[in-house]
Amino acid sequence: MRTPTGAPTAGRAATRAEYCVIACAEAWRGDGEILASPMGTIPSVGARLAKLTFSPELLLTDGEALLIGDVPAVGAASGVTEGWLPYRRHLTMVMGGKRHVMMGASQIDRFGNQNISCVGDWRRPRRQLLGVRGAPGNTVNNPVSYWVPRHSARVFVAKVDMISGVGYDSAAAAGPAATRFHELRRVVSDLGVFDFATPDHSMRLVSLHPGVTLDQVRGATGFALSVPDEVPCTREPTGEELRLIREVVDPRGLREREVRA
Numbered sequence: 001m002r003t004p005t006g007a008p009t010a011g012r013a014a015t016r017a018e019y020c021v022i023a024c025a026e027a028w029r030g031d032g033e034i035l036a037s038p039m040g041t042i043p044s045v046g047a048r049l050a051k052l053t054f055s056p057e058l059l060l061t062d063g064e065a066l067l068i069g070d071v072p073a074v075g076a077a078s079g080v081t082e083g084w085l086p087y088r089r090h091l092t093m094v095m096g097g098k099r100h101v102m103m104g105a106s107q108i109d110r111f112g113n114q115n116i117s118c119v120g121d122w123r124r125p126r127r128q129l130l131g132v133r134g135a136p137g138n139t140v141n142n143p144v145s146y147w148v149p150r151h152s153a154r155v156f157v158a159k160v161d162m163i164s165g166v167g168y169d170s171a172a173a174a175g176p177a178a179t180r181f182h183e184l185r186r187v188v189s190d191l192g193v194f195d196f197a198t199p200d201h202s203m204r205l206v207s208l209h210p211g212v213t214l215d216q217v218r219g220a221t222g223f224a225l226s227v228p229d230e231v232p233c234t235r236e237p238t239g240e241e242l243r244l245i246r247e248v249v250d251p252r253g254l255r256e257r258e259v260r261a
Contacts, residue, residue: 016261019209022237023193025050027145027186033057037101041258043147048249100143107160110202110223112184114165122162135164143183151189153222168201190259198226207234
């Protein structure tokens with residue numbers, strides 16, 4: 001087992017937040033002409049970076065009802081409108097599998113079940129959250145990834161208190177209607193990258209961000225992870241990717257407010 005140490009890129013070294021941006025961007029690699037729906041600052045930076053580099057066919061929205069033809073900085077207005085995408089058309093894209101959403105998770109378990117609804121027994125929860133919202137439809141109709149800015153055993157739990165996003169075991173129990181288009185692509189946290197590419201579709205460690213140890217990840221995870229014999233580093237951003245992140249997509253440095261090493 002080797003623990004990645006990471007080496008700085010040319011110029012100012014990449015920050016933990018920038019490694020997270022790269023990991024989120026990679027989730028959309030090879031997706032083609034589909035709608036990228038990032039939720040959160042770092043996923044938004046990642047989706048824009050992917051479109052500017054290795055996934056130019058990705059579709060982006062203004063966050064409301066328009067498809068945009070440019071790649072504005074996070075928080076800036078678009079100057080190019082390509083199409084109209086009101087809520088009902090957005091739902092049509094979801095049902096047709098033409099979207100890859102990166103959602104958040106208040107809890108996520110070993111098989112990818114996600115909870116954004118409540119903490120505790122749903123009949124008398126200790127804490128009320130967003131509610132199930134569109135998570136079930138997202139997870140059974142199009143690719144889904146997750147972004148967790150604070151990796152802890154309170155988020156990575158043995159079993160979620162309520163299923164919002166459908167995990168692999170729940171989809172299998174529901175049958176072909178749930179499994180036909182079900183795909184959980186990646187989980188990215190401030191500690192590393194994870195997927196479900198194991199025989200039983202349980203969560204697997206894919207890479208550690210520089211400066212993070214395997215013991216640190218295990219201690220912050222409430223279940224046993226599948227861990228390969230050799231754990232690589234999350235790939236480093238290129239010099240051009242760092243320029244795009246810092247000067248074009250997120251010149252205000254909003255990413256650094258979401259993740260701090």
